[in-house]
Amino acid sequence: LDDPAGNSFIESIGTSDTRLSKTLYERTREQLQEMGYNVPQANDTHTAATAAPPPPKHGADLPDHLRAANWDFSKSIEDNIDKRREEEESGNIGRDEALFFEVDCHHCGTKGRQDMCAIDIPGFRECLVMAFNCPHCGVRNNEVKAAGAIGDKARRWTLRVTDPEDLNRDVLKSDSAAVRIPEIDFEMQQGTQGSAFTTVEGLIGKIADHLQESNPFTGDSSAQNELSAFTQTIDDLRKLCSDPSCLPFTLVLDDAADHSFIGRRHPERPQEDDPGLTSEAYDRTEAQNDELGLLQMKTEGYEHEQPP
Numbered sequence: 001l002d003d004p005a006g007n008s009f010i011e012s013i014g015t016s017d018t019r020l021s022k023t024l025y026e027r028t029r030e031q032l033q034e035m036g037y038n039v040p041q042a043n044d045t046h047t048a049a050t051a052a053p054p055p056p057k058h059g060a061d062l063p064d065h066l067r068a069a070n071w072d073f074s075k076s077i078e079d080n081i082d083k084r085r086e087e088e089e090s091g092n093i094g095r096d097e098a099l100f101f102e103v104d105c106h107h108c109g110t111k112g113r114q115d116m117c118a119i120d121i122p123g124f125r126e127c128l129v130m131a132f133n134c135p136h137c138g139v140r141n142n143e144v145k146a147a148g149a150i151g152d153k154a155r156r157w158t159l160r161v162t163d164p165e166d167l168n169r170d171v172l173k174s175d176s177a178a179v180r181i182p183e184i185d186f187e188m189q190q191g192t193q194g195s196a197f198t199t200v201e202g203l204i205g206k207i208a209d210h211l212q213e214s215n216p217f218t219g220d221s222s223a224q225n226e227l228s229a230f231t232q233t234i235d236d237l238r239k240l241c242s243d244p245s246c247l248p249f250t251l252v253l254d255d256a257a258d259h260s261f262i263g264r265r266h267p268e269r270p271q272e273d274d275p276g277l278t279s280e281a282y283d284r285t286e287a288q289n290d291e292l293g294l295l296q297m298k299t300e301g302y303e304h305e306q307p308p
């Protein structure tokens with residue numbers, strides 16, 4: 001197990017496990033480059049220690065129509081966070097208004113900063129925006145999650161995608177949502193993929209990428225049929241967003257916790273009819289309750305039992 005990041009681990013058996021050994025070594029130039037570090041030329045030993053971090057990566061921009069106090073949605077999450085930090089440093093907002101904490105950077109392991117902020121998504125509910133920034137290596141990422149407890153009921157969103165415009169609708173898919181596209185016989189169970197705030201096109205692309213990366217079939221001849229069905233599914237998913245002849249199709253987002261939503265085609269015109277989109281709340285099945293960890297402990301019938 002050779003891990004340039006140093007994040008891998010094999011458990012030892014007991015304290016004197018002679019069959020397991022571990023060697024720490026300096027990363028090679030190639031390993032550093034593969035990990036995304038900006039590595040200077042070999043003869044430039046002086047700047048090696050003070051190399052500039054890579055340029056910051058830009059996260060997803062939230063759409064303009066998502067507005068919240070102190071939050072400028074015409075700018076990216078990162079720009080908002082930067083603005084917040086400036087205000088905070090100049091004393092314009094109180095320290096307790098800015099909710100942030102230090103967490104270890106998943107990329108370089110030094111302390112980075114995680115900011116949190118609540119926003120209200122029209123037609124849905126309050127959501128938490130979480131943005132991470134590492135001042136050391138420049139890594140940035142962000143996440144949007146529905147705030148609050150699990151809903152009383154499950155909710156199923158059904159979107160009829162009839163026009164390429166529908167591919168730009170906002171989607172918040174929580175990790176408790178199952179995704180189905182009946183036209184290509186596709187189903188992804190809840191818990192398979194983390195939460196994402198994106199568009200219809202972005203969601204389908206993420207699912208295809210995820211499948212491609214997690215290909216469970218290794219070229220074994222007995223798995224050839226499964227492999228071809230698997231790659232066909234990936235192709236089908238990608239075609240939905242690139243080939244207009246695949247329209248119309250249906251996207252179902254079925255969330256046991258009611259933490260997902262699909263946005264309107266024109267969110268800036270909330271009065272407009274939106275016949276392609278429906279959502280219905282329904283009572284969770286026992287299996288869904290189980291997945292969410294909500295099954296009550298069975299207490300009836302035990303009250304007359306005597307302890308041994």
Ligand SMILES: [Zn+2]
Nearest residue numbers: 105108134137
């Ligand atoms: Zn870092």
